[in-house]
Amino acid sequence: MSFPEVGQIKVAGKLTANAPLAPLVWFKSGGCAEWLFEPKDTADLCQFLEQLPPPVPVMALGLGSNLIVRDGGVAGVVVRLGKAFAQVRKVEDLTLECGGGASGILVSSTARDHGIAGLEFLRSIPGTVGGFVRMNGGAYGREVKDILIDCDVVIRSGEIATLPLSELGYTYRHSDLVDGCFVVAARFRGVAGEPAAIQAEMDRISASREASQPLRSKTGGSTFKNPDGGKAWELVDKAGCRGLTIGGAQVSEKHTNFLINTGEATSAEIEALGEEVRRRVKEQSGVELEWEIKRVGKP
Incomplete structure (x- = not known):
């Protein structure tokens, strides 16, 4: 579903159609935002949302750290709060x-x-x-x-x-x-x-x-929430996932609760690797890890 009517809204900030999101997220992967809105100030954001038709989905984007943007991109509007x-x-x-x-x-x-x-x-x-x-x-x-x-x-x-x-x-x-x-x-x-x-x-x-932590890699920060009384990285390590790869995505050798893009990984590969880690941890320890990284958009 697309929302071309968004382009008719007058804004004081910047409204961009088909804006690539990969450069804006830490994993450096994923598709485009149908619309990317960078408001001038709070009043600009309020007025934009007031005029935005109710069916149009919106989401916030900060530094893009704990986020996987799927390869099909994000429908509706992504709002990025900039220097203002x-x-x-x-x-x-x-x-x-x-x-x-x-x-x-x-x-x-x-x-x-x-x-x-x-x-x-x-x-x-x-x-x-x-x-x-x-x-x-x-x-x-x-x-x-x-x-x-x-x-x-x-x-x-x-x-x-x-x-x-x-x-x-x-x-x-x-x-x-x-x-x-x-x-x-x-x-x-x-x-x-x-x-x-x-x-x-x-x-x-x-x-x-x-x-x-693998701070100099294309990563998304902590991938899974720590379960009650435990550490996610320990469970991932015990399940034999350190260094595990799918395509260009890898479980970090340095810290096993981090996934990294080793080069040209797709978001689909990164998410599939996370799901494989969850499967192996559940099989090995009985614990079902919860994603801490948010996953958005269309596959």
Whole structure:
């Protein structure tokens, strides 16, 4: 199903037909967005969604880290929050207001500059505020729910609402935010700290990631959620999947909860490899791994 009527909507930002998504995602694979919308600001996004016919599907795209875009592309509209949504500023003691397009690196660095500790873990999350607020992103013993005060969300109808932490229904790598809504801003609160000590913790996290994860490969971050009481990578390793390949897709030798595109892998190969890993883990340990990476679009 296609939606040519989207092209008739007047926008202040940029609206592109048949936009390749592979360059915008970490795996560097997949098809095109029927429409790619990069709004100028929140008002532009609200007005666009208000005019968008209800049947047209929409999805958000951040840094494209934990994402497989299938080879048939994505119908409807993909919304990418760019530089206009990447601002981070201190609004009161120990509190930052962050745009939905701001990276974890920018948020943690700004917190350091203002002597705000407790946000260092965001340095290790390869995504934007919109993505890790939606997914309750976390690492190194901390999660977004530990620092979030509230967030501004634009819903599919174009209305905007501010939701407190208590209304997000956070569990492990999950929130109750519905599909088709966009986190355009969030407030995070930390604790007082010394910039030098905060930087030292960020350096420790960076070194740990560099040593244990295939950061210089075309990858999608952590592939599967950790099951209760266990580690996904250990189950994958015990099932004999380290280095397993399908076409150009491979289970990382360095960290078995990462899939990598070794060159020209298709998204179909990457997803098929993930499903084969799930099958072997279930057969070996009885555990059914859940995808953490989101898979979107048409095969």
